[in-house]
Amino acid sequence: MxxxxxxxxxxxxxxxxxxxxxxxxxxxxxxxxxxxSPCVFAAQVNSVRLWRAPDNTRLVFDLSSAAEHKLFTLSNPDRVVIDISNTELKKGFGDVPIEDTPIAKIRYGTRANGTLRVVLDMTATTKPRSFDLPKHGDKPDRLVIDLYDGSEETTKTVNTAPAIKEVSTQARDIIIAIDAGHGGEDPGAIGPKKLREKDVVLAIAKQMAKEVNATPGYTAKLIRDGDYYIPLKERRNKARDLRADLFVSIHADAFHNPKARGASVFALSRHGATSETARFLASKENDADLIGGVGGVSLNDKDNVLAGVLVDLSMTATLTSSLQVGEQVLNNMGRISKLHKKQVEQAGFAVLKSPDVPSILVETGFISNPHEANKLATSSYRKFMAKAIFNGVQSYFDRQPPAGTWLALQQHKSGTGLSSKYTISKGDTLSGIAKRHSVSVKKLLEHNRLSDASIRVGQTLKIPAS
Known part of the structure; x- marks a missing residue:
């Protein structure tokens, strides 16, 4: 017995x-x-962290090793219950900041089977989601609980672009979505003196937003305005929801060799664009998936062939614009910083895979390099960097402001047209340039004394007034 x-x-x-x-x-x-028979738990909760984002609350359990868990909700009153198998809690929840969150109280206890049960007493109904993050580098195994505000799914709608700051019914601002990388439990790269990438890039993003908002015809929208984490796909989706004209993701690079240095600009790779087209088509039955910017084009009523053509055209045009704005940003950054590469690089970053919003990822420097880390740690250099990035953005839109914007309207009123000159970039076509500047191909050919539509990278075209 x-x-x-x-x-x-x-x-x-x-x-x-x-x-x-x-x-x-x-x-x-x-x-x-x-x-x-000595009894030991399989895992231990070493610490618990919490972040509040604009639309959700994230709770992170740092574990000594991976552990299975279950998540469910109870009503009357609203509660979220987390069961973590064969796990003990090293310390309580007394220092977890639940103020300004929908969590009223956190209770916990160990059940007879060794399961750690954590009960969140809620002040409002939320949509909880949980997932495990395996040990990686210096980060331990983690259990992440996301509590999304509201009990109903949110659906994307096509909204009219925000009006410009000056009262006008005929024009709108150019919308710049600025994304500070990492955040919350993800600090990003760590530099000398424990300088954290997430803090540096948020400061640069906020400074850039000030520069943008102080410029007539422009409005900045911060994807992340505090210390919390946003999934990569959600970042780019926020930019699409805003109907942004440009998405800029700001980072500070790191490398195992501390001598590596220099700023960089990335656009999406061709392979990344191709794979995203396939993904987009796979989900085209979702009528929230729209392409084409303001006004949008639903793929819901298109057959596979037409949908494929539309998305491919959209991705190609978006990538071309991304490379062009990236060149301008890189040139301006080169005036205040050493460049890691002298051309826009391309990679399959998930955050850049928007089919209809030109997107660039800016590496402001190597935080792992002591010299560059010292500069990135100062508010003055962050201000210079933010201004350099926006100067590049301005240079791009000065040449080709989107139709219907205040900037396009002012250029038209002044008689300068959309641009006086245009330098051919990789991926450009004469028909695409003509469409972008609201002129006909025939007029472009005549104005530049061209016999056919053949153009080359680096060639400069004169753009007639539209």
Whole structure:
């Protein structure tokens, strides 16, 4: 009888074994069992962290090793319950900042089977989601609980672009979506003196937003305005929801060799664009998936062939614009910083895979390089960097402001047209340039005395007034 009881209780923690066995069979038997079969938990919660984002609350459990978990909700009153198998809590939740969150109270306890149960008493109904993050580098195994505000799914709608700051019914601002990389439990790269990438890029993003908003005809929208994490796909989706004219993701690079240095600009790779076209088509039955910017084009009523052509055209035009604005930004950054590469690089970054919003990723420098880290740690250099990035953005839009914007309207009123000159970039076509500047191909040919539509990279075209 004793051996079967010992076997049945194996796997609980030492503390838990003592309590349960002492209650059921007496202290002497409990001591015997612990000596014969030491009880240890498979995992331990070493710390708990919490971040509040504009539309959700994230709770992160740092674990000593991976552990299975279950998540469910209870109503009347609203509660979120988290069961973590064979796990003990090293410390309580007393220092977890639940103010300004929908969490009223956190309760916990160890169940008879060794499961750690955490109960979140809620002040409002939320949509919880959980997932595991495996140990990576210096980051431990983690259990992440996201509590999304509201009980209903949010759906994307096509909104009219925001009006310009000056009252006008005929023009709109150019919308720049600025994304500070990382955030929350993801600090990004760590530089000398524990300088964190997430703090540096948020400061640069906020400074850039000030530059943008101080410029007539422009409006900045911060994707992340505080210390919280946003999934990569959600970042680019936020830019699409805003109907942004440009998405700029700001980072600070790191490398195992501290001598690596220099700023960089990335656009999406051709392969990344191709794979994203396939993904987009796979989800085209979702009528929230739209392409084409303001006004949008739904793929819901298009057959596969037409949808494929539309998305491919959109991705090609978006990538071309991304490379062009990237060149301008890189040139301006080169005036205040050493460049890691003298041309826009291309990679399959998930955050850049928007089919209809030109997108660039800016590496403001190597935070792992002591010299560059020292500069990135100062507010003055961050201001210079933010201004350099926006100067590049302005240079791009001065040459080709989007139709219907205040900037395009001002250029038209002044008689300068959309641009006086245009330098051919990789991926450009004469028909695409003509469309962008609201002129005909025939007029472009005549104005530049061209016999056919053949153009080359680096060639400069004169753009007639539209």
């Amino acid at each position: 004793m051996s079967s009881r010992v076997s049945a209780l194996a796997g609980a923690t030492s503390t838990h074994c003592i309590k349960v066995l002492a209650q059921r069979y007496g202290g002497f038997l409990a001591l015997c069992v612990l000596v014969l």
